[in-house]
Amino acid sequence: MKALLCTRLGGPEDLAVVETADPVAGPGEALVRVTLAALNFFDTLIIAGRYQVKPDLPFSPGGEAVGIIEALGEGVSGFDVGDRVIVHRTYGTCAERIAVGITHLTPVPDAVSDEQAAGLTITYGTSLHALRDRARLQPGETLAVLGASGGVGLAAVELGVIMGAKVIACASSPEKLAVAQAHGAEMGLDYSADTLREGLKKLTEGRGVDVIYDPIGGEYAEPALRSLGWKGRYLVIGFAAGDIPRIPLNLALLKGIDIQGVHWGVFVEREPEAHRANQEQLLAWVAEGRLKAKIHGTYPMEEFVEALGILKRREAVGKVLLRP
Numbered sequence: 521m522k523a524l525l526c527t528r529l530g531g532p533e534d535l536a537v538v539e540t541a542d543p544v545a546g547p548g549e550a551l552v553r554v555t556l557a558a559l560n561f562f563d564t565l566i567i568a569g570r571y572q573v574k575p576d577l578p579f580s581p582g583g584e585a586v587g588i589i590e591a592l593g594e595g596v597s598g599f600d601v602g603d604r605v606i607v608h609r610t611y612g613t614c615a616e617r618i619a620v621g622i623t624h625l626t627p628v629p630d631a632v633s634d635e636q637a638a639g640l641t642i643t644y645g646t647s648l649h650a651l652r653d654r655a656r657l658q659p660g661e662t663l664a665v666l667g668a669s670g671g672v673g674l675a676a677v678e679l680g681v682i683m684g685a686k687v688i689a690c691a692s693s694p695e696k697l698a699v700a701q702a703h704g705a706e707m708g709l710d711y712s713a714d715t716l717r718e719g720l721k722k723l724t725e726g727r728g729v730d731v732i733y734d735p736i737g738g739e740y741a742e743p744a745l746r747s748l749g750w751k752g753r754y755l756v757i758g759f760a761a762g763d764i765p766r767i768p769l770n771l772a773l774l775k776g777i778d779i780q781g782v783h784w785g786v787f788v789e790r791e792p793e794a795h796r797a798n799q800e801q802l803l804a805w806v807a808e809g810r811l812k813a814k815i816h817g818t819y820p821m822e823e824f825v826e827a828l829g830i831l832k833r834r835e836a837v838g839k840v841l842l843r844p
Contacts, residue, residue: 521541521617522537522538522539522540522615522616522821522844523537523538523540523580523614523615523616524537524615524824525537525540525579525580526566526577526580527577527578529568529569530568531567531568531828531832532564532824532825532832535567535825537822537824540615542617543617543618544619545591546594547593547594548621548622549593549596549619549621549622550589550592550593550619551589551590551591551592551593551617552587552617552625553587553588553590553617554585554607554615554616554617555585555588555634555843555844556586556638556818556842556843557585557613557842557843558583558585558613558638558642558839558840558841558842559582560583560671560831561671561760561834562758563582563611566581566611567828573611575610575611579611580611580612580613580614581614581828582609582611582612582614582615582842583608583610583641583642584606584640584641585606585607585618586604586607586638587604587605587607587618588603588604588605589601589602589604589625596622599622599625599627604628604634604637605626606625606626606640607620607624608626608788609624610785614821614824614842615844626796626799628803629803629807631807632803635815635818635841638839639813639841640799640813643674643675643839644679644802644811644813645788645799645802646672646675646757646782646784647675648679648801649795649798650733650755650782650784651680651685651733653787653798654753654755654780655731655755655780656753657683657731658685658730659684660684660686661730662686662688662729662731662749663676663731663733664731664732664733664747665687665688665690665700666711666734666736666740666744667690667734668689668696668700669689669691669837671839672735672757672758673700673735674814674838676733677700677704678811682811685730685731686706686707687704687705687706687707688705689705689707690711690720691708691709692710693712697710699814699837699838707723709723715743716740716743716744720747727749728747728750728752730749730753731752732744732745732752733757734754735758735760736760737756737758737760737762737763737764738760738762738763739763739765741765742768742771745771745777748777749775750776751775751776751778754778754779755780755782756781757782767779814837814839816830816836816838816840817830817841819843820842820843821844823842824842828840
């Protein structure tokens, strides 16, 4: 089979599509033929050795995919050959076939397309866990999303709208704001032109924001935190800007603010039932037509340099998919 492999740490151009032996489903595993794999920003970090997870070389990037079960290992129940499933892992899905434990699989309803299912787990799973399990976002509350046109950011915008929040999209250009507003954001703030704190204060008429969703970090973190209102919640999603900010803790004290870490990968391992409930909710919303994932583009696996480059340059507006 063909697989996209990282044999040395570096950029997208250091990867290669190579022929490898087909995997075999072991006990508790399923062999899945991948129809679409989804890429995320963290894939650009993991291939460079800059992610918290550092696989042994060689490895395949890709943390999520959709495919068809071709074989089942010993002791597997609850799945059948021919089932269409979502695969979620930290890495390894950019291949024609993958052997994976069934705890990393979710059945896909007939009403949900491969394109919608492929990239539903990580970005939307992260955002739903953040908004529902951590921030406990309530209808009518104000949610400000930084990096609102990126993968997790756009997911947070869409889910915030479904959950009944007043969503403020924050992004670095009018074009990116237009995408977020087309997906339901009620208000927009261009933080390349406006001061983030003052802009959010104005948009909330001085009340402050209830929940900040921050996958950016860096210089935006502190002004975002300062824009929260009384008992606001600040969600730490990631650090796409590169720098991990140092937050003055007196800011949390003065307004009774909660600073909440969101580590979706650990959540999945520690709370599998809660994760399964979130997956089922996301799939149900897609099947009902209430949620539709934005697809930036679908690329043949051989065009991996272009696909990963879009993410590395932060040009992606929605999900980037690879087709083996």
